[in-house]
Amino acid sequence: MTSPFDNMSERLTRNLARFSSRRGFLSKLGVALLAAPVFPLLPVARSARAAEPKSAGLKTDFERNSQTTDDTKCNYWKYCGSDGVLCSCCGGGHHTCPPGAEPSPISWIGTCVNPEDGKAFVIAYRDCCGKPMCGAGKSCWCDNSDRELPTYRSSLNNDIIWCFGNASATYHCSTAALVGEAK
Amino acid sequence: MFRVFVLALTGLPALLRAETIEALTPRANYLLNCGGCHGLNGVSNSRFVPNLKDQVGFFLNLPEGRSYVVRLPNVAFSMTTDEALTGLMNYVVFTLGGAKVPKDAKPYTVREVSELRRIPLTEVSLVQMRQRMVRILIDQYHATSDLSLYGEGDYGTSQ
Numbered sequence A: 001m002t003s004p005f006d007n008m009s010e011r012l013t014r015n016l017a018r019f020s021s022r023r024g025f026l027s028k029l030g031v032a033l034l035a036a037p038v039f040p041l042l043p044v045a046r047s048a049r050a051a052e053p054k055s056a057g058l059k060t061d062f063e064r065n066s067q068t069t070d071d072t073k074c075n076y077w078k079y080c081g082s083d084g085v086l087c088s089c090c091g092g093g094h095h096t097c098p099p100g101a102e103p104s105p106i107s108w109i110g111t112c113v114n115p116e117d118g119k120a121f122v123i124a125y126r127d128c129c130g131k132p133m134c135g136a137g138k139s140c141w142c143d144n145s146d147r148e149l150p151t152y153r154s155s156l157n158n159d160i161i162w163c164f165g166n167a168s169a170t171y172h173c174s175t176a177a178l179v180g181e182a183k
Numbered sequence B: 001m002f003r004v005f006v007l008a009l010t011g012l013p014a015l016l017r018a019e020t021i022e023a024l025t026p027r028a029n030y031l032l033n034c035g036g037c038h039g040l041n042g043v044s045n046s047r048f049v050p051n052l053k054d055q056v057g058f059f060l061n062l063p064e065g066r067s068y069v070v071r072l073p074n075v076a077f078s079m080t081t082d083e084a085l086t087g088l089m090n091y092v093v094f095t096l097g098g099a100k101v102p103k104d105a106k107p108y109t110v111r112e113v114s115e116l117r118r119i120p121l122t123e124v125s126l127v128q129m130r131q132r133m134v135r136i137l138i139d140q141y142h143a144t145s146d147l148s149l150y151g152e153g154d155y156g157t158s159q
Helices: A004-019 A022-041 A043-051 A061-065 A151-156 B002-021 B026-038 B056-061 B063-071 B082-096 B110-116 B126-140
Strands: A083-085 A108-113 A120-125 A127-129 A141-143 A171-174 A177-181
Touching: A083 A171, A108 A151, A108 B026, A120 B026, A151 B026, A177 B026, B026 B082, B056 B063, B056 B082, B056 B126, B063 B082, B063 B110, B063 B126, B082 B110
Parallel strands: none
Antiparallel strands: A083 A141, A108 A120, A120 A177, A127 A171
């Protein structure tokens, strides 16, 4: 003897089998699968993503602690790839050499994110050369490494002294000049 | 099935566009991959690093020169996609080197760059190869003598 519940579910299953085709289901599933990646790309979703900072969710340790006010500190935002003693502690600025030191025409270039607007900017890491190394205090010695690469990719490495193109290759201090927005 | 196919086609351009939304401009790619040594506008220490500004366009007078600039190891092995490198090289040759590019020179295509970067110049003396072309460019194509600054004398001396 079958229960009313069994009868009902049997009727339902048989009706489902009678009025739906397997191919119809497969084609609808196919449509859903293909359509899914398209929806996040609708204008609303895209503009929302464009408004996000480039590195949202992928912040480096440096970017979590960077600031925009004091360029004599290693966590000043433009120093995200700086390795050396800051020229701003040595009578120069974050983009100018101290008197008597000469900026190298050759540098390595990376990007740093401004924490105020979340935008990435192109930064040229130029060393100042031609004078003995600046004797600033310990807090002016930085070793940041955002977007820097190992020595075997030397054109983007910050351990080497960037005083190639100068009359004197003696390292004095490091600057980080803003070149423009990275876009 | 046809409906599925049509939907796949209409979705495709959106996917391709999405890929390029975050892409950098050729200028930004130039700065990040070349500008440190070649200078923000293609001029640096001319004896240490070849000038690009109003110079690099001369090389397109020679078929060998057109391929040379892409086959240079730092170009061929740069951390760029074929598409980004093509935009970058067209920026370098036609914008930075624009004043000297031959009138009938065509922009690099992605296919051309993709093929050239797979045969990098790794088994030659790059300086000698360049000097040989520079001599021809000065003798036959009115290139200025600045073109031969690179590769002469010692490295590291100021301009």
